[in-house]
Amino acid sequence: xxxxxxxxxxxxxxxxxxxxGLLALKPWTTYELARxxxxxxxxxxxxxxxxxxxxxxxxVALGWAxxxxxxxxxxxxxxxxxxxxxxxxxxAWLAAPSAPPQLESxxxxxxxxxxxxxxxxxxxxxxxxxxxTDDALDRLATMAAGAFTFPDRMRTNVLSMRLVSDVHQxxxxxxxxxxxxxxxxxxxxxxxxxxxxxxxxAVIAGRPARAGTPSNH
Amino acid sequence: xxxxxxxxxxxxxxxxxxxxGLLALKPWTTYELARxxxxxxxxxxxxxxxxxxxxxxxxVALGWAxxxxxxxxxxxxxxxxxxxxxxxxxxAWLAAPSAPPQLESxxxxxxxxxxxxxxxxxxxxxxxxxxxTDDALDRLATMAAGAFTFPDRMRTNVLSMRLVSDVHQxxxxxxxxxxxxxxxxxxxxxxxxxxxxxxxxAVIAGRPARAGTPSNH
DNA sequence: CGCGGATACTGCATTGTGCATCATGACGCT
DNA sequence: AGCGTCATGATGCACAATGCAGTATCCGCG
Numbered sequence: 001x002x003x004x005x006x007x008x009x010x011x012x013x014x015x016x017x018x019x020x021g022l023l024a025l026k027p028w029t030t031y032e033l034a035r036x037x038x039x040x041x042x043x044x045x046x047x048x049x050x051x052x053x054x055x056x057x058x059x060v061a062l063g064w065a066x067x068x069x070x071x072x073x074x075x076x077x078x079x080x081x082x083x084x085x086x087x088x089x090x091x092a093w094l095a096a097p098s099a100p101p102q103l104e105s106x107x108x109x110x111x112x113x114x115x116x117x118x119x120x121x122x123x124x125x126x127x128x129x130x131x132x133t134d135d136a137l138d139r140l141a142t143m144a145a146g147a148f149t150f151p152d153r154m155r156t157n158v159l160s161m162r163l164v165s166d167v168h169q170x171x172x173x174x175x176x177x178x179x180x181x182x183x184x185x186x187x188x189x190x191x192x193x194x195x196x197x198x199x200x201x202a203v204i205a206g207r208p209a210r211a212g213t214p215s216n217h
Numbered sequence: 218x219x220x221x222x223x224x225x226x227x228x229x230x231x232x233x234x235x236x237x238g239l240l241a242l243k244p245w246t247t248y249e250l251a252r253x254x255x256x257x258x259x260x261x262x263x264x265x266x267x268x269x270x271x272x273x274x275x276x277v278a279l280g281w282a283x284x285x286x287x288x289x290x291x292x293x294x295x296x297x298x299x300x301x302x303x304x305x306x307x308x309a310w311l312a313a314p315s316a317p318p319q320l321e322s323x324x325x326x327x328x329x330x331x332x333x334x335x336x337x338x339x340x341x342x343x344x345x346x347x348x349x350t351d352d353a354l355d356r357l358a359t360m361a362a363g364a365f366t367f368p369d370r371m372r373t374n375v376l377s378m379r380l381v382s383d384v385h386q387x388x389x390x391x392x393x394x395x396x397x398x399x400x401x402x403x404x405x406x407x408x409x410x411x412x413x414x415x416x417x418x419a420v421i422a423g424r425p426a427r428a429g430t431p432s433n434h
Numbered sequence: 435c436g437c438g439g440a441t442a443c444t445g446c447a448t449t450g451t452g453c454a455t456c457a458t459g460a461c462g463c464t
Numbered sequence: 465a466g467c468g469t470c471a472t473g474a475t476g477c478a479c480a481a482t483g484c485a486g487t488a489t490c491c492g493c494g
Contacts (some may be wrong), residue, residue, distance in 0.1 A: 109261060129318065132317040156331040
């Protein structure tokens, strides 16, 4: 192994591009980047605060950002700004195809394994999920009603906001339905449970791709 | 969380419980666990195959699973089975509150930063997202129409299947809407763009929690 | 008999997380 | 003037998780 001067042996991850995107808006300190990531990116790209701090340094190593040391009194504070190469990399990434979206939900795992415990726990899991999605919808609603840091970005910004809101709305609607479904499971009417199961499968099975092209595999 | 006596200093992660849940259904080899994780858990708890292999060993170390060495000819194959302590741990976990659900979407990040590139890339990102969610809905539909490995688990299984299907349906619907929204951005009618932005914000802002408490941000 | 694909893993380098820790600045209170 | 508290602005460490390459065996097919 040898040292490569110029371009070090570092690979850009999705985290790199996410932080790079923030830097494209304006220069930030790592602390601000972490806050901003928490407020905006977290909705569709959750990363630990720690990762943001580490990423800023990696971006500098990649030549995609520059750091400037400033100070507030005795206290050091490093501001990161995007470079020309950084903007180029960001544009190239924006033009490239993306990995498919993924859902991660501890509650969903528990619901999947619900037959290993009593329905009271299933019910509690569904209820908590309802609260959590309601809370998310609340926070999104507050954001939408409030002021924006970058007014000129609003027109595209609302697209991703709505995506997130729609997903959480779907989860909230599901939770409402699921609460009823658990009632049916609890009621002990075998025929009703059977019917509910068949109907749910039918709903899912009846959601093929958009255009009515018959699948052939 | 409680520690069983004699158990080494290993902490259970969500991955531990996810794999433990699979073991609660029947004994599996790590390879089968990896396949099954890919087929079912992946929908709401995506983990690399590697993690499943490592997790099985950790479960043994925790005393929650036992491994039995068998062989197919010259070839070794280890079967993992849940222990009594494992079932206890699983039940305790199923009764505990869960972390909120999270979405991760590279496409959403790109849409969030769409103003850094041309609308043609925004359009492509939306279209790819549409294809990916359609594909997911297709696969779910096929699963729902097919046979189940554990027929007696179907009644609860359909709950989590529907959750996943609903989320992907929401994403597919969003993509349809977004395609139209991008058209509006492209058309160059400033007033229409303005209207669309305001209306979208209004939709998001009008989704507070279930109970009709008036928001007072 | 040779070939390819499914089965059944392991090793390594690197990224990402969770938690603890530390230090200063800003602001208000008494 | 002194004190508390919260926001600011990070760093270190251990461990979890990923991605990818590599290894080797079994089985069916021509």
